[in-house]
Amino acid sequence: MSDLALSEDAAVVLALAGTAIPFSDSAESEAEHWLRILRMHGQVGSAMQALGVGERPLEGERKPGPGPQRFRRGGENVVDLVTARAVKIARTRSATLVGTIDVFEAVRDIYGGFFDDVLYAHGASSEELLERLASAPEERRSAAHHTSE
DSSP: OOOOEEEHHHHHHHHHHHHHGGGOOSHHHHHHHHHHHHTTSHHHHHHHHHTTOOSSOOTTOOOOOSSOOOOOOTTOOHHHHHHHHHHHHHHHTTOSEEOHHHHHHHHHHHHTHHHHHHHHHTTOOHHHHHHHHHTSOOOOOOEEOOOOO
């Protein structure tokens, strides 16, 4: 089976991330870029905005974490990793398109606590966002094909 097609919104998110992520200097910075991009597109963006996730972190809203976290991606292109993971997630749920929900879940899988902490700092928890997304209809935007090779 060939790669699943991307929804328009998922394609935009991945394209924007491809231009922004290379300018990040840390995992936290990468997670911040993903959040800012995701909050503007698709079901994930609508859900984030409905929850009041802002462009900037709330003052003093850092979730207490386990301390410094180590993050290594082995020099691979993280956008390719997220894309591959999003396709796998979409296939697992028998979707016909890869949507922003799949991209969001892939980002969470890859960044773990980094992304959850950034989301929390912007005013929502991953649990709140997942709950809102669970009640939303599936993304059905027209597809844009994505080739990862």
